[in-house]
Amino acid sequence: MKVHGTKRGSSVQVKGESRKSPAEQIAELAASPKEDEMKNASTKPLADPVTKAMREQPGRWIAWNEARRTVLATADTYEDALRQAAAADDPEPEIAKAPGIQPAVAARPFTLLEGESDNVIEDVKKIIPDSDEWLDTPNTSLWLEKPRDLIGTERERQLRYLLRGIRNGITT
Numbered sequence: 001m002k003v004h005g006t007k008r009g010s011s012v013q014v015k016g017e018s019r020k021s022p023a024e025q026i027a028e029l030a031a032s033p034k035e036d037e038m039k040n041a042s043t044k045p046l047a048d049p050v051t052k053a054m055r056e057q058p059g060r061w062i063a064w065n066e067a068r069r070t071v072l073a074t075a076d077t078y079e080d081a082l083r084q085a086a087a088a089d090d091p092e093p094e095i096a097k098a099p100g101i102q103p104a105v106a107a108r109p110f111t112l113l114e115g116e117s118d119n120v121i122e123d124v125k126k127i128i129p130d131s132d133e134w135l136d137t138p139n140t141s142l143w144l145e146k147p148r149d150l151i152g153t154e155r156e157r158q159l160r161y162l163l164r165g166i167r168n169g170i171t172t
Helices: 022-030 035-043 049-056 078-087 103-107 120-127 131-135 156-167
Strands: 012-014 017-019 061-065 070-075 094-097
Touching: 049 061, 049 070, 061 078, 070 078, 078 094, 120 131, 120 156
Parallel strands: none
Antiparallel strands: 012 017, 061 070, 061 094
8 A cells, every 4th residue: 555645756666667756646736726616627527537536525535546547435534545445455555635625624714723823924934944935835735836825815724724734743
């Protein structure tokens, strides 16, 4: 089983073939519609079922068979995706979390947690060592958008969720 995380690097080599790393796969997804365009995503045909699942299931865990490019599971938790993939009797499923925020989470009102500032840049400076460089670098967890470009927009909450994850050691 391969679990796609936040490891930085180039393509993965498998039996002499070159396969795209999770970051490269997400980079391909960056060309997909943004969150506010997602409601129309189903009108555009997608040949690859894994890419389609990643686009249509933001924030969910996707398990698939790389050789057949078939989706084995979509779930809210890693454990559920793993359980569903095992039930599909696939010996080596690949599992990754689709970029974005689950619609159920996005529908909830956003509130700051204790210790968070109204100014997200202050929070970035507390958490990220080279904050200015980080703010201006496209981020795979944000559909390859620069974190600074999300500040003051409806999508700033995605940046805040990412910062919470980094602060708590969940993502990098």
